[in-house]
Amino acid sequence: MDILGHVSAYFAAVETQGCSTLHLHLLLYLFNTLISDEMAELLKDPDFRDHITDYICTNLHAYLLGLESADSIKKIPVEKDIAYSRPPNPYSPHYEEESKDF
Secondary structure (H helix, E strand, C coil), X not given: CEXXXXXXXXXXXXXXXXXXXXXXXXXXXXXXXXXXXXXHHHCCCHHHHHHHHHHHHHHCCCCCCCCCCHHXXXXXXXXXXXXXXXXXXXXXXXXXXXXXXX
8 A cells, every 4th residue: 555545557757858867657547446536636745745745756766877877877978869769750741761860
């Protein structure tokens, strides 16, 4: 049993943003939990939000070699034209040409 209830399943995906920083999308399936209106009401309470924040900070961690601090992250060169962050738009009228140039 956790702060949100008993987790029965979850799905997560990590994506990169345009500036190549990672972010997480997470979907939790919970047993016997509050309905969304009740949870929305609880989230209006600053104490409950602090409790949720503390739980997340205590239980969710990541470590990536070379990304130990804000300074080490700032030292990463920015590459705006790399394939995984800026692929050609497949709906562009010039997609074939843009793909070849890319």
